[in-house]
Amino acid sequence: MNSFISRRNLVAKTMQQLRHQTMLSSLKSAANLGYFKDDYSQLFLRSKKKLLPIMNRGTWARVFSIRSILLRFLNAYQNADKVNIMIPGAGYDTTFFCLQDLMREQKIPQNLQGKITVIEIDFFEVISKKIQIIKKHQNLVDMIRLESEQDIEVIHEKHINSHQYKVFCQDIREIELLQTNMANLGVDFNAPTLVITECLLVYLKKAESDSILKGLSQIFQSDLVYVNYEMIHPGDAFGRVMIENLEILRMKEQGGMSSADCYNMSQIYAKRLESTERHRIEKLEIFDEFEEWELLSKHYCLCLGKRIAEPSIDEQIII
Numbered sequence: 137m138n139s140f141i142s143r144r145n146l147v148a149k150t151m152q153q154l155r156h157q158t159m160l161s162s163l164k165s166a167a168n169l170g171y172f173k174d175d176y177s178q179l180f181l182r183s184k185k186k187l188l189p190i191m192n193r194g195t196w197a198r199v200f201s202i203r204s205i206l207l208r209f210l211n212a213y214q215n216a217d218k219v220n221i222m223i224p225g226a227g228y229d230t231t232f233f234c235l236q237d238l239m240r241e242q243k244i245p246q247n248l249q250g251k252i253t254v255i256e257i258d259f260f261e262v263i264s265k266k267i268q269i270i271k272k273h274q275n276l277v278d279m280i281r282l283e284s285e286q287d288i289e290v291i292h293e294k295h296i297n298s299h300q301y302k303v304f305c306q307d308i309r310e311i312e313l314l315q316t317n318m319a320n321l322g323v324d325f326n327a328p329t330l331v332i333t334e335c336l337l338v339y340l341k342k343a344e345s346d347s348i349l350k351g352l353s354q355i356f357q358s359d360l361v362y363v364n365y366e367m368i369h370p371g372d373a374f375g376r377v378m379i380e381n382l383e384i385l386r387m388k389e390q391g392g393m394s395s396a397d398c399y400n401m402s403q404i405y406a407k408r409l410e411s412t413e414r415h416r417i418e419k420l421e422i423f424d425e426f427e428e429w430e431l432l433s434k435h436y437c438l439c440l441g442k443r444i445a446e447p448s449i450d451e452q453i454i455i
């Protein structure tokens with residue numbers, strides 16, 4: 137009984153720490169230890185704090201599963217003229233920069249060179265700080281412009297507008313403004329689009345996230361794939377309903393999706409992640425918090441909703 141209480145305490149403490157730690161410090165800690173490659177998170181955060189193995193494992197599971205879906209999406213649309221990756225509530229997300237590395241390392245279909253547009257939205261305070269940091273690193277600045285854009289000013293105080301990277305500030309709940317802002321920056325609404333939200337919906341009311349999903353499904357005319365990673369409480373009524381049907385139904389009904397799947401991260405870690413990589417990261421740190429990990433990973437979920445016209449493309453994009 138006592139050990140059960142102390143396990144629950146560790147899980148509660150870890151979750152509390154995770155909430156207070158920025159998502160960025162968990163990315164930086166896990167990347168520094170070799171869980172995955174991300175050379176860029178460290179540029180956005182000075183702290184050298186090393187996090188608990190259980191948190192690094194959770195961060196790896198999140199990053200690896202979302203990156204896998206992202207790569208499946210890019211592979212599936214390798215013959216497209218253009219694709220969008222949209223990240224509402226992006227914070228200091230480094231997907232854009234990591235994608236440039238993956239392209240150079242030929243881990244992304246080369247046909248998509250110059251055809252991927254990453255769109256990030258967050259509040260002014262976050263975006264303006266992010267842009268300030270980007271401007272201080274010439275290697276980041278260089279990655280943003282295509283060769284044909286060398287003479288054009290694409291990085292501004294409050295937004296970035298290059299062919300491959302569009303960053304701007306607004307409250308994501310203002311859907312009409314969102315469409316106008318994206319149209320002004322030249323976003324192609326007819327390109328297949330992957331929307332990624334990580335720990336954003338928790339800040340929103342149910343009606344607000346429903347209307348964002350509905351709005352996005354109307355704005356983007358072509359195939360639409362939506363991935364959401366979120367903290368949940370599987371033991372209580374809210375968590376059970378969310379994972380069992382609410383999220384899935386809401387994605388389908390409000391988001392205009394034709395199919396949707398949702399798993400907690402314990403299910404994903406055990407059954408859905410590539411086992412060679414899993415075995416590799418399991419050797420990176422001494423780890424004996426197995427029961428705590430089981431409890432903690434059930435507090436997070438990953439959902440995937442799709443509206444894809446072509447069945448042969450649809451079957452390639454899975455969790």
Ligand SMILES: C[S@@+](CC[C@H](N)C(=O)[O-])C[C@H]1O[C@@H](n2cnc3c(N)ncnc32)[C@H](O)[C@@H]1O
Nearest residue numbers: 159225226227258259306307308309334335339
């Ligand atoms: C917990 S952070 C996650 C950041 C990033 N998605 C990641 O995984 O590293 C949530 C982000 O959502 C942003 N956010 C919350 N509500 C928002 C809203 N209504 N409109 C735009 N951004 C919002 C916050 O400013 C913050 O940067």
